[in-house]
Amino acid sequence: MLQNLLANYEEAVAIILFGIGFTMLLFQRNLVKKLIGMNIMDTGTFLFLASMGYIAGRKAPIVTNGVMETSAYINPVPAGLVLTGIVVSVSVTAIMLALTVRLYKRYHTLNLDDIYVLSKHQAEDR
Amino acid sequence: MDFIRNFPLFTIVLSLFSGVLCTVFKGRTARIYTAVYECFLTALVSCVLWYTMKTGTSFTYVMGEFPAPWGNEIRAGTLEAVIALLFLVVLFSSVVGGWNFVSTDIDESKINLYYGLINLMTAALMAMTWTNDLFTGYVFLEILTLTSCGILIVREIGRTTLAAVRYMIMNLLGSALFLLGVVLLYDITGHLLMVPMREQIGLLIQDPGNRMILTLAVGILTIGLGIKSGLFPFYFWMPDTYGWATPTSASILSALVSKCYLFLLIKIYWRVVGIDMFQQMPIRNLLLVLGMCGIVFGSLSALRAGNINRMTAFSSAAQIGYIYMGIGIGGEIGYTAAIFHIFAHAVTKSMLFLTTPRLAAVSEDSLLFRKLTGSGLRDKNAGIYFMVSAFSMIGIPMFAGFSSKIMFGVAAVRAGSVREMVMVIIVLALSSSLNAYYFIRTIIRLYTRSDPGRRVRPVRHRLSYNIPMILLTAANLLLGLGSVAIVDMIQRGLEMFS
Numbered sequence: 001m002l003q004n005l006l007a008n009y010e011e012a013v014a015i016i017l018f019g020i021g022f023t024m025l026l027f028q029r030n031l032v033k034k035l036i037g038m039n040i041m042d043t044g045t046f047l048f049l050a051s052m053g054y055i056a057g058r059k060a061p062i063v064t065n066g067v068m069e070t071s072a073y074i075n076p077v078p079a080g081l082v083l084t085g086i087v088v089s090v091s092v093t094a095i096m097l098a099l100t101v102r103l104y105k106r107y108h109t110l111n112l113d114d115i116y117v118l119s120k121h122q123a124e125d126r
Numbered sequence: 127m128d129f130i131r132n133f134p135l136f137t138i139v140l141s142l143f144s145g146v147l148c149t150v151f152k153g154r155t156a157r158i159y160t161a162v163y164e165c166f167l168t169a170l171v172s173c174v175l176w177y178t179m180k181t182g183t184s185f186t187y188v189m190g191e192f193p194a195p196w197g198n199e200i201r202a203g204t205l206e207a208v209i210a211l212l213f214l215v216v217l218f219s220s221v222v223g224g225w226n227f228v229s230t231d232i233d234e235s236k237i238n239l240y241y242g243l244i245n246l247m248t249a250a251l252m253a254m255t256w257t258n259d260l261f262t263g264y265v266f267l268e269i270l271t272l273t274s275c276g277i278l279i280v281r282e283i284g285r286t287t288l289a290a291v292r293y294m295i296m297n298l299l300g301s302a303l304f305l306l307g308v309v310l311l312y313d314i315t316g317h318l319l320m321v322p323m324r325e326q327i328g329l330l331i332q333d334p335g336n337r338m339i340l341t342l343a344v345g346i347l348t349i350g351l352g353i354k355s356g357l358f359p360f361y362f363w364m365p366d367t368y369g370w371a372t373p374t375s376a377s378i379l380s381a382l383v384s385k386c387y388l389f390l391l392i393k394i395y396w397r398v399v400g401i402d403m404f405q406q407m408p409i410r411n412l413l414l415v416l417g418m419c420g421i422v423f424g425s426l427s428a429l430r431a432g433n434i435n436r437m438t439a440f441s442s443a444a445q446i447g448y449i450y451m452g453i454g455i456g457g458e459i460g461y462t463a464a465i466f467h468i469f470a471h472a473v474t475k476s477m478l479f480l481t482t483p484r485l486a487a488v489s490e491d492s493l494l495f496r497k498l499t500g501s502g503l504r505d506k507n508a509g510i511y512f513m514v515s516a517f518s519m520i521g522i523p524m525f526a527g528f529s530s531k532i533m534f535g536v537a538a539v540r541a542g543s544v545r546e547m548v549m550v551i552i553v554l555a556l557s558s559s560l561n562a563y564y565f566i567r568t569i570i571r572l573y574t575r576s577d578p579g580r581r582v583r584p585v586r587h588r589l590s591y592n593i594p595m596i597l598l599t600a601a602n603l604l605l606g607l608g609s610v611a612i613v614d615m616i617q618r619g620l621e622m623f624s
Contacts, residue, residue: 018302018306021302022299022302025295025298025299026295026299031291034295038298038302041302042302045302045305045306045309048306048309049309049312052309052313077318078312081261081309081312084261084265085305088264088265088268091268091272092268092271092272092294092298092301095272095275095276095294096291096294096298099275099279099287099290099291099294100291102279102287103284103287103288103291106284106287107284112291112292115288116288119284119285119288
């Protein structure tokens with residue numbers, strides 16, 4: 001078990017990161033910390049994907065010195081997926097930060113529980 | 127005629143383009159453009175449905191002529207076409223039926239952006255319906271999440287922002303799990319396209335050692351989409367999200383967005399994992415139990431709600447439970463019932479969310495039950511539309527809800543073990559009674575005079591409200607009375623899946 005974990009330490013670290021981020025996003029009450037958790041979680045997935053896509057001893061898939069054998073290069077698709085994932089993650093973070101700013105301006109706190117209590121007292125309750 | 131094969135791609139690309147186009151229009155123009163555009167897309171998708179029915183097969187559109195396993199593909203079969211058609215009809219009805227509220231709920235300068243978001247959302251819904259590639263599914267799933275958040279926060283009150291944050295947090299957890307599931311599947315199969323992935327999985331499961339990792343990947347993916355679609359116990363964000371959004375948004379979010387995730391999940395089970403393999407996984411039993419819990423707890427929460435929108439939102443949680451229960455029952459008949467319920471719930475729930483604000487408008491702008499007394503008399507049309515959708519939710523014969531409940535019962539009798547059958551029948555009976563109780567209680571309230579001495583002057587509506595509501599009523603009756611034809615289409619589509 002331990003040997004397997006050590007042999008695949010990158011994947012193990014990726015899953016631990018995912019777990020840390022997931023727990024933060026779910027249980028932290030502070031919105032900014034939640035967002036940090038979200039980014040850690042996404043990073044865990046990207047690390048997992050990147051480490052799976054990398055084969056030791058091979059190069060990036062750009063033909064160099066006329067070597068045409070595919071065995072000399074790694075598969076470019078996982079890297080492409082990581083890039084796409086990063087774009088998605090950045091845009092989601094941006095929109096969440098915008099929402100956080102809007103909530104802070106209105107309620108003057110970042111704690112989600114406090115915001116919830118404050119919002120219940122508002123007159124806009126129909 | 128083969129030109130029709132391009133139409134699925136057109137629905138995605140033109141919607142993306144329309145989203146951008148709406149940003150330069152004025153609010154009113156964007157609104158009319160979006161309604162006309164949805165009609166145009168409905169025509170395109172109808173052609174695709176006709177084509178797949180006529181040829182009796184599905185077709186795959188290969189992007190940029192890069193064949194599998196390298197390129198990206200979209201695929202159109204009868205089931206995809208009929209689901210896309212449902213989405214477009216409900217989208218059109220929601221856009222037109224709720225546009226008076228859009229003018230009052232949303233800042234004048236942002237109305238065009240709102241319709242831009244609706245168009246982007248259409249692109250995401252279409253792409254997730256047609257896609258044959260899991261990663262494309264993930265990308266459009268995120269676009270759907272972002273646009274859903276956008277149409278929620280566009281009504282700028284504190285409660286919608288808070289609801290949007292909670293909605294986003296749950297959705298982000300779901301998306302991350304979905305991505306992890308897709309990555310794990312990619313890791314063990316080496317493919318992202320559904321067809322080669324399925325072939326690889328077929329080879330992998332011959333070694334029992336691989337089954338655990340496959341179950342893990344599918345389980346993570348299922349939990350991800352389960353969180354996003356509001357599976358028990360992850361439904362607590364629903365009341366705030368649906369209750370505070372502008373009616374068009376509430377209708378789209380409850381009727382379409384959660385259904386789109388469910389359809390993607392069903393597609394993955396059939397086209398990636400293989401339904402025979404999935405039947406052997408413990409996830410199926412878990413979904414059955416969680417679906418039943420969702421039905422019971424959703425109905426009980428709806429019973430306790432003091433506000434009509436919260437009641438309707440909790441009832442959505444129960445209805446999502448029905449769909450998961452259908453998946454849990456399994457077999458072609460279980461999935462047929464689940465997919466039929468996607469139809470029934472989409473047309474019914476969108477109608478409910480477009481009706482409740484009308485009733486509130488004649489009740490001091492309040493959604494609280496005590497204020498709604500007699501509102502069905504003050505706004506007769508809205509009262510009738512509410513009654514139609516409530517009857518469908520309860521499962522009164524002739525309406526869509528009746529057919530789907532019968533189908534769940536038949537599915538349980540035919541497909542499951544005796545224990546499963548008994549559990550499903552008990553849950554169906556319990557939930558129908560609870561549904562009947564809280565909806566009939568509401569109808570009685572709507573038609574009880576609050577002030578018997580005062581003469582009531584009923585409100586009149588424009589055609590822009592009545593047309594979509596009549597369309598949804600007709601769709602509801604069609605599903606109720608002509609369920610055989612729809613079931614036939616669903617079964618043909620499922621056959622094309624396998």
